[in-house]
Amino acid sequence: MILSRLHAPRAIRRARLTVASVVLASAALLAPAGAAAQGMGDPTLAQTLFEEGRRLMEAKSYAEACPKLAESQRLRPGTGTLLNLALCNEALGRTATAWGQFKEALFASKKEGNAAREAFAQEHINALEPRLSKIQLNAEGTPGLLVRIDGHDIPAAALGTPIPIDPGAHEVEATASGYSVWSTTVQVGESADLKAIAVPKLQPAPPAKPAAGPQGPATGGGSAVGGGEGLRTAGFVIGGAGAAVLGVGAVLGILAAGQAGDAEKDESLCPDKRCTRRGRAEIDAAETKALVSTIGIGVGVAALGAGAILVLTSGRSGSEGAGAASARPSAPGRVQARVVPLLGPDGGGVSVLGAF
Known part of the structure; x- marks a missing residue:
């Protein structure tokens, strides 16, 4: 009877399709318990959703019925449920979705040897394909x-x-x-x-904007801006400051020596090498200048040395820089250095802190 539907008048054909739909619904209701036994999902929930979906379809509430049938099919896959879901999507105008589901049901029906379902699915496929x-x-x-x-x-x-x-x-x-x-x-x-x-061919993405806040010099390849120019600049700055401090220390040293010598030679200040209170004040002032001179010279010499090291380090070639970077335990990506003066009661100096 199903195979002859293609040659029946349209009214008879619709009546027979309705009967076939009822047959599909009852077939799904009476599906063997094997699917549930295989752990495909909760059979009770799947059955409940199927029945509710069928009830909504009969009330032509297809938008509510389709999700319930889809979930029932997910919980316990079955050809009967799949055919009902395809009918629901077809009623909603989802032609491609329904066509794909009828195709899937057709293959399953062939595998199961169910000629009635196979013919039913094929008929809907033939009707949908010209409209896709x-x-x-x-x-x-x-x-x-x-x-x-x-x-x-x-x-x-x-x-x-x-x-x-x-x-x-x-x-x-x-x-x-x-x-x-x-x-x-x-x-x-x-x-x-x-x-x-x-x-179209996609356009390269624009470079990311740098994040707000202080940023270090960019690095890359074997010679980084921070690793080369940054070191060189820092070296010249530190060395220049060291030279200035060294000059001030030397001048203070000369003044201190002259002041002390003049005080010792002045009979009014230090008669017979015994200094008066005023003479002692002159000698103390000279000693203070001498201490500051010693500290200044120490700081200046250390700063000159640190500056020279930085300048010499910045002069390495790219390949040398890369080799040195690989030899170090860690490569921080940028060079940071700062000079910290060290002062004490007996003298002073500087310390260069950072990573090179």
Whole structure:
């Protein structure tokens, strides 16, 4: 009877399809318990959702029925449930979704040897195929290109091929690592519409903006700006400061020696090498200058040495710098250095702290 439906008048054909739908519903209700025994999901919940979905379909509440049937199929897959889900999506105008589900049910029916379900699925496939709307994605070559429709990845092999798609609005997005995202929205017609979408070659993504806040000199390759020019600049600054401090220390030393000598020779200040209170004050002042001179000379010499080291270090070639970086336990990415004066009761100096 089912095989002769294609030659029956339309009214008789619709009546027979209704009968077939009822048969499919009852077949799903009486499905063997083997599926549940295989641990495919909660059979009680799956059955409840199926019955509720069927009730909503009979009330023509397809938008509410389809999700329940879909969840029932997920919990306990069955050909009868799948055919009902396909009928529900077909009623909602989701032609591509229904077509795919009827195809899946057709293969399952052939495997099960159920000729009635096989014929039922094939008839709906034949009716839907002329109405299928499709989308064709034509993409230019972008390395690592990934195209999505409504968030679903489209295999590269499917690009350039018309793909059945449900009518309505769809979001097309193209992405690739290191490139800007491209997207567009396409409206697909209800019946036999073909939308060809040209996905352009993606543009390289703009460089990321530097984060706010203090930033160190950029590094890269075997010779970094911070590692070369930064060291050289720091060396000249520290060395120049050292030279200035050394000069001041030397001048103070000369003044201290002269002041002390003049006080000792002045009979009014230090008669017979015994200094008066005023003479003692002159000698103390000379000693203070001498101490400051000693500290200044020590700091100046140390700063000159540190500056020279920094300048010499900055003069290494790129390959030497790379070798030195690999030999160090860790490469911080930039060079930091600071000179810290060290002062004490008996003298002074400087210490260069940081990573080179």
